Amino acid sequence: MAHLRLATANLALTTRIPIPTRIAAASISTQLHRIALQPTPARLTSARRTFSTTPLISAKKRMPPKKQVVVEKIRLGRPSNNLKMGIVGLPNVGKSSFFNVVAKCDLGKSANFPYATIEPEEARVPVPDDRFTWLAAQYKPKSEVPAFLTCIDIAGLTAGASTGAGLGNAFLSNVRSVDGIFQVVRAFDDAEVIHVEGDVNPIRDMEIISTELRLKDIAWIESALDNAKKNARSAGNVSLEDKKRKEEVGIIEKILKHVAEDNKDVRKGDWNNNEVEVINNLQLLTAKPVIYLVNLSEKDYVRRKNKWLAKIKAWIDENNPGDLLIPFSVALEERLLQLGSPEAEAAELATLGDNITGALGKITKAGYDGLDLVRYFTAGPDEVRAWTFRKGLKAPEAAGIIHTDFQKKFVCGEVFSIDDIKEHGNENGVKAAGKYKQIGREYKVQDGDICYWKHG
Structure with missing residues (x-):
């Protein structure tokens, strides 16, 4: 804590100012020195302005906004590339x-x-x-x-x-x-x-x-509901698995209402990820x-x-x-x-x-499109081939379509799009245009990518 005293002809003003750092103290001291050199009325006005507008405690730095976690929507159907x-x-x-x-x-x-x-x-x-x-x-x-x-x-x-x-x-x-x-x-x-x-x-x-x-x-939903109710009755109240069993009953009841009472196909419902997993x-x-x-x-x-x-x-x-x-x-x-x-x-x-x-x-x-299937290509003098996969696949899994070792020992991929090579004529032209890129594990392979995989 530092003590500063300001005196004028008609006013004695004593103020306690917490100064967290030497830099802040020096700043205020400099401002007071300037005030002291001014005529009396000006010094008082300036002092009031200084102490009303100068922050005495350093404002906390704003925390950066939390990154929003994007939860990917689970698709209806089997999680497979062979549909x-x-x-x-x-x-x-x-x-x-x-x-x-x-x-x-x-x-x-x-x-x-x-x-x-x-x-x-x-x-x-x-x-x-x-x-x-x-x-x-x-x-x-x-x-x-x-x-x-x-x-x-x-x-x-x-x-x-x-x-x-x-x-x-x-x-x-x-x-x-x-x-x-x-x-x-x-x-x-x-x-x-x-x-x-x-x-x-x-x-x-x-x-x-x-x-x-x-x-x-x-008929299948009703049978599943009976089984889910039996499982829920035997479940405890402790584990996450117990909670999941009880929630499943409500989900299956919702699905049954959608089909049996609302007379709608399941694919026309609005389902969250937990519900899609059950479906x-x-x-x-x-x-x-x-x-x-x-x-x-x-x-x-x-x-x-x-x-x-x-x-x-x-x-x-x-x-x-x-x-x-x-x-x-x-x-x-x-x-x-x-x-x-x-x-x-x-x-x-x-x-x-x-x-x-x-x-x-x-x-x-x-x-093909209705099943959410797309393809990437491998291309060379020996073979041009289209590899089918379901949208949203990351690079290691896409490489694994060719051979499981490509996924297990994935290092990186070299990728450019079919549109790039059509625009620039050949692979050298793609590289010269800066469109030939190296990608890692988190890259989601796009429809029409031309890919070369590197693995251990």
Whole structure:
């Protein structure tokens, strides 16, 4: 504590001033010396101003704001890079025929009677990508490996499938094993192709599939709720695990209300991370992304008109807003496939009218994107290859897709984007532009990155 005394002709002013440092004391002493040299009235005014405006105690430094921790949203579905789309629908709507043309194979057992397909068939379908085509032309490698989408042909579902009708339990288990759904909807009239419901009505058919998937989910959720309640009753009140068991009951009850009372698919709910974890453990059917494939006659597809399309779109908007609808024609795609080459297909499409294209590439891309799948590339004279992964993957895990040792012994990565090399011509141009970067463990690999991994 220091004591300073200020005297004037008419005023004796004694003030105690705590001075935490010598610097502060020197500063105030200097100001008092200046005041003493001024005339009496000025000294008093200046002294008042000095002691009212000069901070006597150093203000505390403001603490920097706390860094906000960003909690990443957990996705619905399996945390995997190897995801599959299942082809679902009523019998005789064109599922197996679609599977055959998209996979360019004859595995799907298409026939004019229900349940021609019993056991699911699987195929890997190349995903069209102009960036991959450009890279292959640039590097001229010995081998080219594009990204693939795995598609599963699943037997037709019928009304009552959720209770076992028409081998429904087995077929719904097959649906449970996939990660997304291509729902094929019949909107073509053909007297020679029978319909299990007697006539063509896409709205009714979509209602049947939607109802059966929800009913099966309800049965599974109710069973899970019974088990959760038993676990909660036997839990204590001490550990975090005990608390989690009790919270799980409330979460499952919320999911059950959403599906059974609100009549909504699980994927259309607003769920927090704890709830998503429970949903993912339940492997619910209505949690899977759905893309509606409306199978038209060739004539309707070419002229882009069909009496059901607007009604189908309205049904989707009302019941599952945001889900994608893609019109296509199995009949046209089968005919194009028989032509044997892309050039012959293009020539045939040109005869049908302006801007008429097949829909298989669009469908494949939509399925790939719907599963949140993206790809990075490795490129060189030996091979140009696309590596599929789910969005948000960090560098070590992305490297591990090639080989587990790349992840375990990860050192760093060298990365640039496909857009960079297209802009600057080659890797040397990318480096000269400063776009060639070295990345560490926390880097999230982006769609279209070209990556070279370094490992121990």
